[in-house]
Amino acid sequence: MSNTVIEFNNVTKRYGSLTAVDAVTLSVAQGEYFALLGPNGAGKTTLVKMMLDFTRPTSGTISVNGISSTNTACRNAIGYLAENHRMPPHLSGRQYLQRCAELCGFSRREAAEQCDRSIERVGMREKEHSKASSYSKGMIQRFGLASALVGNAKLLILDEPTAGLDPIGIREMRLLLESLKGQGMTILLSSHLLSEVEKICDTAAIINKGKLMVKDSISSIIRDGETLEAVFVRLVKGLT
Amino acid sequence: MNLQKAHNPILSILKYTLADEIQHKSFIVLFLICAAFVFLTRGCYNDNFVMNGQVLNAQAIGWFVSKASFHVIAAAVTLIAALLSMRIFRRDRDEGIQSCILAKPIARWQYVAAKTLGLWMLSLLFMLVLHSIILFITLLNTKTAIFSFLFASLLCSSNLLFVILAVLFLSLLLPEVIAFLCILGVSIVSYIGDGIYAASHSQMAQAMVHQPQGYEQSLTWWQVVYYLWPKLSAVQQWATALISGETFRWTGLVHPLVNVLLYCLLMAFLLFMRFEREDIV
Numbered sequence: 001m002s003n004t005v006i007e008f009n010n011v012t013k014r015y016g017s018l019t020a021v022d023a024v025t026l027s028v029a030q031g032e033y034f035a036l037l038g039p040n041g042a043g044k045t046t047l048v049k050m051m052l053d054f055t056r057p058t059s060g061t062i063s064v065n066g067i068s069s070t071n072t073a074c075r076n077a078i079g080y081l082a083e084n085h086r087m088p089p090h091l092s093g094r095q096y097l098q099r100c101a102e103l104c105g106f107s108r109r110e111a112a113e114q115c116d117r118s119i120e121r122v123g124m125r126e127k128e129h130s131k132a133s134s135y136s137k138g139m140i141q142r143f144g145l146a147s148a149l150v151g152n153a154k155l156l157i158l159d160e161p162t163a164g165l166d167p168i169g170i171r172e173m174r175l176l177l178e179s180l181k182g183q184g185m186t187i188l189l190s191s192h193l194l195s196e197v198e199k200i201c202d203t204a205a206i207i208n209k210g211k212l213m214v215k216d217s218i219s220s221i222i223r224d225g226e227t228l229e230a231v232f233v234r235l236v237k238g239l240t
Numbered sequence: 241m242n243l244q245k246a247h248n249p250i251l252s253i254l255k256y257t258l259a260d261e262i263q264h265k266s267f268i269v270l271f272l273i274c275a276a277f278v279f280l281t282r283g284c285y286n287d288n289f290v291m292n293g294q295v296l297n298a299q300a301i302g303w304f305v306s307k308a309s310f311h312v313i314a315a316a317v318t319l320i321a322a323l324l325s326m327r328i329f330r331r332d333r334d335e336g337i338q339s340c341i342l343a344k345p346i347a348r349w350q351y352v353a354a355k356t357l358g359l360w361m362l363s364l365l366f367m368l369v370l371h372s373i374i375l376f377i378t379l380l381n382t383k384t385a386i387f388s389f390l391f392a393s394l395l396c397s398s399n400l401l402f403v404i405l406a407v408l409f410l411s412l413l414l415p416e417v418i419a420f421l422c423i424l425g426v427s428i429v430s431y432i433g434d435g436i437y438a439a440s441h442s443q444m445a446q447a448m449v450h451q452p453q454g455y456e457q458s459l460t461w462w463q464v465v466y467y468l469w470p471k472l473s474a475v476q477q478w479a480t481a482l483i484s485g486e487t488f489r490w491t492g493l494v495h496p497l498v499n500v501l502l503y504c505l506l507m508a509f510l511l512f513m514r515f516e517r518e519d520i521v
Contacts, residue, residue, distance in 0.1 A: 049519075049520070052342070052343055052520075053342075054339065054342065054343075054519065054520035054521075055519045055520070056517075072345045072346060072347045073345060074345075075343060075344060075345045075346075076345045078343065080339075080343040082336065082339050082343075085336060086334070086335055086336030087335065087336060088260065088335040088336075088337060089335070090260070090263055099252075099256060099340075100340060100344070102252050103249060103252055103253075103340075103341060103344045103346060104344055104345075105249075105345075147340065151344075
């Protein structure tokens with residue numbers, strides 16, 4: 001497919017005798033809001049990490065925009081928000097974003113412009129000069145999302161972006177992600193929050209014990225009258 | 241937008257490493273304590289020392305104190321470099337810096353090279369400042385400017401590079417404290433080994449174990465270990481010999497500086513290879 005952004009081709013990852021990811025083959029198309037779902041330890045984070053070359057697959061290949069994940073160039077258009085995002089406590093949100101932008105290759109002035117834009121997008125203007133040590137979990141997640149947005153990323157990889165957030169924080173994060181829709185951005189979202197996924201994602205893949213159970217559009221996954229949660233439980237527990 | 245123009249991630253990460261290390265209170269306190277200790281030596285230059293009723297030459301005493309201080313500072317900064325290096329990867333992991341950097345189009349070798357160079361520059365700067373204090377104290381008290389001090393200091397920076405690379409490599413395999421203790425052990429053995437070597441080659445020792453003419457001593461295993469061991473102490477002795485213009489006598493297989501630089505290459509190779517296989521958290 002010509003508009004495929006992410007492609008996993010028969011990817012397996014083993015840690016000793018444990019198989020974290022078992023022969024997964026899937027693809028994500030451009031502009032898609034894609035959800036990676038699964039219980040704890042299903043292999044979601046391992047898939048995300050392999051995409052970023054944080055860990056190498058035991059077998060199989062991964063490509064992003066047609067470039068192998070082991071090539072640093074594939075990360076040019078990727079913005080990444082880690083699960084439980086952390087920031088150096090001595091830096092302010094702005095200093096942190098400035099560094100992120102400079103590491104993307106922007107000059108100091110361009111990086112400052114990028115920071116302004118990202119801070120505006122995540123609504124953290126008031127707190128941009130406070131030290132990260134004074135930020136709440138929600139604020140750190142917002143700055144994490146801002147750091148993923150600097151550098152004009154075309155693909156956002158969000159690993160549990162709502163982890164540790166209160167209901168208001170979760171709602172705000174959802175609104176933020178919804179606001180990014182329609183800007184031509186591809187989003188891969190790894191999450192537990194099925195109700196949130198149901199609201200914002202187009203396509204989902206459910207993995208369990210490293211195996212891909214299903215990959216389809218949300219509307220096709222959900223049967224008549226069922227919720228995504230009901231389908232998820234049925235698939236994960238092996239019910240028919 | 242002029243993206244990727246002359247972008248050098250190594251320089252950026254190096255700059256951030258320096259900035260992050262310098263802002264730590266523990267680093268500032270450590271530096272102030274070291275500087276205060278170095279300042280304390282200025283008293284040695286002012287007094288007249290009397291031994292067996294004879295007044296010793298103040299300039300000679302000053303010269304001796306300067307050389308001794310040079311050794312102590314070089315050894316102490318080697319220790320400090322190991323301390324600074326042992327937690328750098330862990331801290332980067334804990335503060336999310338490592339994943340932030342490596343999620344950008346930056347290769348792992350660039351990250352490791354920048355961290356190593358950053359730590360090396362910081363330790364070198366630390367040592368140069370302390371050696372400069374000695375240089376100025378000597379200049380003020382003896383009216384002699386020993387600029388070779390700074391050159392000797394630069395030569396000793398090879399020791400710092402070795403220690404940083406070795407601790408960074410070992411900290412990927414072992415708990416950080418163990419990595420630090422291992423390199424501390426290597427350094428101590430180097431100093432003790434060179435001390436024993438110097439003592440065994442002294443005139444007195446030579447006279448005591450006088451060998452008959454024509455007797456050829458074969459190379460024992462401990463001599464091989466001694467010659468192959470990282471020659472941290474010997475590099476310092478060579479640097480000190482350059483300060484005072486003395487002849488540096490060395491009977492080893494390779495020059496101490498070459499020995500240390502070869503170890504640096506080996507450690508750098510092992511570090512880069514190991515980090516390539518490291519899982520980023």
